[in-house]
Amino acid sequence: MSTNWYQRCKSYQPTAAVGAGPIRRQLLIALAMTMLFAFFFPSLSWAQDTRSISGRVVDAKAVGLPGVTVLVAGTSIGNSTNAEGAFELQVPNSATTLVFSFVGYAPQQVAITGKSTLEVVLQEDVQGLSEVVVVGYGTARKSDLTGAVAVIGEKDFNKGTYSSPDQLIQGRVSGVQITNSSGQPGGAATVKIRGSSAVTGTGQPLYVVDGVPLDGRSARPGLTTDALGGTPDSNPLNFLNPNDIESINVLKDASATAIYGSRAAYGVVIINTKRGKTGAPRIDVGLSTGVSSIMRKMKFLDAGQYRQALAYYGLPTTSDQGASTDALDAILRTGVLQNYNVAMSGGGETGRYRLSLGYLNQDGIVRKTGFKKYSANFSTNLEFLESKKLGVDVNIVASQSREELAAISNNAGFRGSLITQALQWNPTAPLRNPDGSLNITRGGNVINPLAASELYDDNSRVTTALASVSPHYKFTDWLELRALYSVNYSTGIRRTAIGQQLNYSEYQDLGYAAIGNNELLTQQITPTLSFNKQIASDMNLNALLGYEYTMFENSGSNVNAKGPAGGFGAYGLNYTNYIQFSNVAGRNIFSFIDPSYRLQSFFGRAIFNYKERYLLTGTLRADGSSKFGGNNKYGYFPSIAAAWDASQEEFLKDNKALNQLKFRVGYGRTGNQEFPAGSAQARYALNDNGALVQLNSPNPNLKWQSDRQYNAGVDLGFFDNRLTATVDYFYKTTTGLLFPSTPILPSPPPTNGINAVVWRNLPGEIVNKGVEVAIGTTILSNERVTVGFNANATFIRNKVSGLPYSISTGEINGPGLTGVQAEVIQNGLPLNAFFVQQYQGLNEQGLNIFANNGALAYAGDPNPKTLLGLSANARYGKLALVANMTGVFGQLIYNNTLNAVGNIGQIGAGRNIALSTFENPIKEATGNPAAPSTRWLEKGNYLKMSNVTLSYAIGDLGTFLKGANIYATGQNLFVITNYTGFDPEVNTNKTVNNVPSAGIDYAGYPTARTFTLGVNFSL
Secondary structure, eight states, rough: OOOGGGGSSSSOOOOOOOOOOOOHHHHHHHHHHHHHHHHHHHHOOOOOEEEEEEEEEOTSSSOOTTTTTTEETTTSEEEEEETTSSSEEEEEEOOOEEEEETTTTTEEEOOOOOOOOOEEOOOBBBTSSSOOHHHHHHHEEGGGGSOOEEEEEEGSSSSOOOOSSGGGGGTTTTEEEESSSSSSSOEEEEEESSSOOOOOOOOOOOOEEEEEEEOOOOOOOOEEEEETOOOOOOOOOTTOGGGEEEEEEEEEEEHGGGGGGGOOOTTTEEEEEEOOEEEEEEEEEEEEEEEEEEEEOBBBBOHHHHHHHHHTTTOOGGGGOOOOHHHHHHHHHOOOEEEEEEEEEETHHHEEEEEEEEEEEOOOTTTTTEEEEEEEEEEEEEETTTTTOOOEEEEEEEEEEEEEOOSSSSSSTTTTOOOHHHHHHOOOOSSSSSSSOOOTTTTHHHOOOHHHHEEEEEEEEEEEEEEEEEEEEEETEEEEEEEEEEEEEEEEEEEEEEEETTTTTTTTOEEEEEEEEEEEEEEEEEEEEEEEEEEEEEEEEEEEEEEEEEEEEEEEEEEEEOOTOSSSSOSSGGHHHGGSSOOGGGGHHHHHHHHOEEEEEEEEEEEEETTTTTTEEEEEEEETTTTTGGGOOOOEEEEEEEEEEEGGGGHHHTTTTOOOEEEEEEEEEEEEOSOTTTTTTEEEEEESHHHHHHHOOOOOOOEEEEEEEEEEEEEETTTTTTEEEEEEEEEEEEEEEEEEEOOOOSOOOOOTTTBBBBEEEEEEEEEEEEEEEEEEEEEEEEEEEEEEEEEEEEEEEEEEESSSSSEEEEEEOOOOOEEEEEEETTTOOOOOEEEEOOOOEOOOOOOOOEGGGGGGEEOOSSSEEEEEEEEEEEEEETOOOEEEEEESSSSSEEHHHHHHHHTTHHHHOOOOBHHHHOSSSSSOTTTOOOOOOOEEEOOOOEEEEEEEEEEEEEEETTTTTEEEEEEEEEEEEEEEOOOSSSOOOOOOOOOBBBBBSSSEESSSSOOOOEEEEEEEEEO
């Protein structure tokens, strides 16, 4: 969260509610009582005359299946399989049959008379008829789906160490592009589903965790300083432990997302955490450790090359200071990570529980950076009454993450941030003086990166709790009433200090200290009524009706100050611990509270299934929000979709080669409310002098931004699903674009000083259209050997039309680049099109040549045209290998790093330059301006080996350890690309006036290559 001007003020705005009262206190009491009940689980008891049955459950590929429920037929005696599919169970001597069940597989009964060990092979439900998929406020059979929904289970997740769960599915889902915006552990990622359409805000999907939609923001306070600029954001999903995730479902088309209405314009990602399973108590343990180092470096001159360059350009030899220094290496290190997870679960038929604890400690590859997280997850599912019709589900996620941050910014100026300081450091200059002190030039503008690292301290702590309670009552087997009440609370504190020895002119001999605090609170209540019954011959209806009321609150405060004359001093404490000693004239104190807003919703969905082959789904949601104008308080979001499962027809039912042939078509409309609360109303604030100023003017006609989407798809399965394919075509149109505009002022301007922003719905539209393809194959499968391959590809195009004017964004920073923007949103071009001077090389004098006298023109597209994900798996006996690659093609990247600190002008100022600048065939004049142009645009195509895991299934070790498995994982092993930056997987936040950017790289935190060793086992 940036500390822009209005956040220094105390907001003054009445809250506008939307027709609903406060959430009832009784729900809080119910939550407390439920927590007490959670500790009293029904006991499991049976006769002492028992015997032991053990075995292993595998799939058709002989791969062990974890989490399979194993029950003695006709009893509640049971257990579940461990990570390798093994189980052990004490059964009565009278027991004759075990029942095995697992989501996505046909249940199986196995006779156990006279047997003590079993090898059970579960067969996939070929048509997916029994697989249940979470689709928003409820579930549906996979076979009943008519929309574009991708379901990724735990066994298909990316392997490795991650701070947040979004990385688990990178490259695994067609139509989804996940880009790490920073290599900082815990850093944010950009997630785009079916392209870009945001002209304000982030354009990120809605995340739903166990039925609770998230706010989408992090409580970590932002930081903007005069010397460094703004710092990258933190990932809002950091509070979740990836080890606790059971599955992730991605809703891509409007027929699937319309149930979330105004919050679903950019897609929906449903995250389901693990639950306890019926059986004896078990403990699952995961331990891993590893090391990280930089994956790839930019090529700048070393000391020898620098001396050659001085002579080549005829520069004074005084720039040669006699040393040989690699400044980037000086601020990098080999980072160590530790990741420990323990989960306890079990229960009977009427009460199941799971409690997990996690600890992650990951050093960053940049000195004095890292991410540490403590997490806990508790869930229980209880059933009451003899009929088991009454139940309650409780979920609690609690975590605290601590980040140590470096002075790396999104928009550093001519002095740079830590990475640019290291790249431009003269490689012949020592970082330390002969006496060991830091080499700092007082009054100079060249910042020693080692000094910037050692004299900068930035630490944040974010504490998050997400709790929900969901009582439910089944009137019959086909009618259920359920309520969900949730609270999501997050608070963050950040302390930053800049040493007074550093030669930033603003802080030299003074020092700087800042303390920021943020609070986020979301409360939600959602009652739903679900109906699932055969209503006529061969006709089944799965229907849902619901109401939702949500409240959002966000507030914070900050105090920052420069030191007094002579500085903060050296007392062995961080400056933030005695900030009261600061200079009163250089002290700033501010606080803010966003207007709290309410969202009231009514929704319904009906899925008709006729003869298991003809499907029709209809959805309608009405959203009322206090964000919008009085004349457009409510928005309505319908969708309809149909499917025909031709493989169920008589003429195809006996076809042994074709298992599935399903056609889908759908249409729907969703909305977007990702803009500041109170934007439709007159909003005021108090400035530093206590005067009331107007921030924005009212617009009673402000309404929803609308996204209409058509989708057509086909699902195919051949040869017992050894070959599967899904193909989707989509066409998405975004209209009613929400945008803040400043009114045109008369001349002279009004004496009342009002120059407030007005939020409007701009005419115009953004179109994203494309084709998605996903293919899965099992090349070989038997008890000893398995070989499989999966691939997904997305081909997408983007275009803007009908806007009344062009919108500039994509800030470019660095020496001589103040106020430069490199992107526009303009009719006839893709979103965020590059719009710069056309570079045509150097003339004989070594100066730039630009086409059309330097006129700005369309220069290329930052949006990829092709996304690619590849995955291969192989198993021989107990040894298994899994490899995943991601690729992006058809986009350009603006190398702001090369433009700002690799240009020829740097060496004339005594700094370093890029090797490519020195190797230019035409000798470049040292005074040649580093003007923004197509010279700095590079093809961003890449194919990256994202992760490779080699594992060995040891199995049981005695009677104590069960299902032991050891593994080694490599992440970001290599990248194939012609891009000259650290990593072509980049998206530095270069927004201008809240308008997002795309495809700009500016010396962000480098990507790390990580190797991990780990072991999993059960007790």
